[in-house]
Amino acid sequence: MIRALYTAASGMSAQQQNLDTVANNLANSATTGFRKRRMEFQDMIYQNMVTPGAAASTSTASAGLQIGLGVRTVASEVIQTQGSLTQTGNTLDVAIQGNGFFQVTMPNGTTAYTRDGNFHLSNQGQVVTADGNALLPSITVPSNATSVTVSQYGVVSATLPGQTASTQLGQITLATFPNAGGLSALGSNLFEQTSASGNAITDNPGGSTGMGTLQQGYVENSNVDVTEEFVQMIVAQRAYESNSKVMHVADDMYQDINGLVR
Numbered sequence: 001m002i003r004a005l006y007t008a009a010s011g012m013s014a015q016q017q018n019l020d021t022v023a024n025n026l027a028n029s030a031t032t033g034f035r036k037r038r039m040e041f042q043d044m045i046y047q048n049m050v051t052p053g054a055a056a057s058t059s060t061a062s063a064g065l066q067i068g069l070g071v072r073t074v075a076s077e078v079i080q081t082q083g084s085l086t087q088t089g090n091t092l093d094v095a096i097q098g099n100g101f102f103q104v105t106m107p108n109g110t111t112a113y114t115r116d117g118n119f120h121l122s123n124q125g126q127v128v129t130a131d132g133n134a135l136l137p138s139i140t141v142p143s144n145a146t147s148v149t150v151s152q153y154g155v156v157s158a159t160l161p162g163q164t165a166s167t168q169l170g171q172i173t174l175a176t177f178p179n180a181g182g183l184s185a186l187g188s189n190l191f192e193q194t195s196a197s198g199n200a201i202t203d204n205p206g207g208s209t210g211m212g213t214l215q216q217g218y219v220e221n222s223n224v225d226v227t228e229e230f231v232q233m234i235v236a237q238r239a240y241e242s243n244s245k246v247m248h249v250a251d252d253m254y255q256d257i258n259g260l261v262r
Contacts, residue, residue: 003047003069004250010070011243014041017073018236025224026233033083033115033189034222036229040075043068077181078191083115083223085215091148092119092127095220098212100174100205101191103136104129111136113175113200116189118219127156131188139170152213154205174211175200 018039028034052064085095094117096102101113112133119135122128125143127135141148145158154172177183182196193200203209 002250002254003067005247005254007068007070008243008246008250010044010072012240012247014039014071014073015236015240015243019233019240021076022229022233022236025229026226029222029224029226029229031189031222032118032219034224035078035080035115036222036224037076038079039073040077041071042074044070044072078183078185079223080180081223083221085218085220087218089217090118091217092121093117093217093219094119094150094172095215095218096174096205096212097215098210099176100211101176101180103173103175103200103202104133104190105136105138106133106190110192111200112186112190112192113183114189114191115220117214129189133190135172137170137173139172141169150214150216152206152215154214171204172214173202174205175202176209176211177201 018041021037021039025036028036046066046068049065049067052066054064082098085097094102096115096117101115102117104112104114106112114129116129118130119127120130121141122132122134125141127139127141129135139156141158142160144161146161147159148169149157149166150172151157154174156169156172157166158169159166177193177200178198179196182194182198183191184194184197186192201209203211205211206213
């Protein structure tokens with residue numbers, strides 16, 4: 001019964017973390033470019049009362065007697081499904097349709113990755129994120145540009161006064177990873193590369209490596225399905241209640257045994 005208390009406690013702890021993940025997903029259901037997470041569980045070690053395959057008699061082998069010692073959380077994987085696109089009409093809003101991440105330069109010089117294409121101009125005309133991190137490769141828009149266009153293949157052009165043809169300003173490139181689910185979230189809609197994600201593979205949008213294309217004047221919404229998250233919330237709640245009930249029953253049985261000892 002002591003073992004049952006600790007086993008049930010591990011289940012309650014795991015479901016608490018599961019609920020924390022669901023809560024974060026729901027809190028970011030309206031966050032541009034947000035990627036939801038899914039909690040993954042594993043059973044813990046087993047106590048072998050009788051080892052499976054041990055001789056039960058001269059002619060038979062035992063199926064074994066193993067008692068599990070609970071559950072643990074092992075990962076919260078980033079789910080990289082496509083979010084829906086919303087038209088904004090803003091020239092510097094760019095959404096990725098398909099695979100890939102925008103690359104941005106962090107203040108410390110490292111590269112971070114994002115699906116949030118809600119870009120702005122710095123006071124020097126550089127294309128940056130809402131936090132001021134520069135898009136990589138760097139693109140600067142002249143202050144006298146009358147219009148800016150971003151093609152689906154990432155070519156950024158501007159029309160300048162007195163010119164009939166547009167001037168190419170730069171090329172947006174995207175990055176993908178062998179295991180995008182292994183990226184580490186930094187907050188502010190940013191991810192960083194890890195050993196689990198593998199090294200970044202960069203290419204132009206629509207390239208031969210399977211990169212998605214760009215849609216100017218759109219942003220990508222969160223890929224959180226609110227209905228699905230509410231279902232997961234209910235499942236987590238019921239699992240937590242079940243483990244709580246096990247603890248209550250085990251405590252009652254332990255109390256009865258103590259009463260017999262007296």
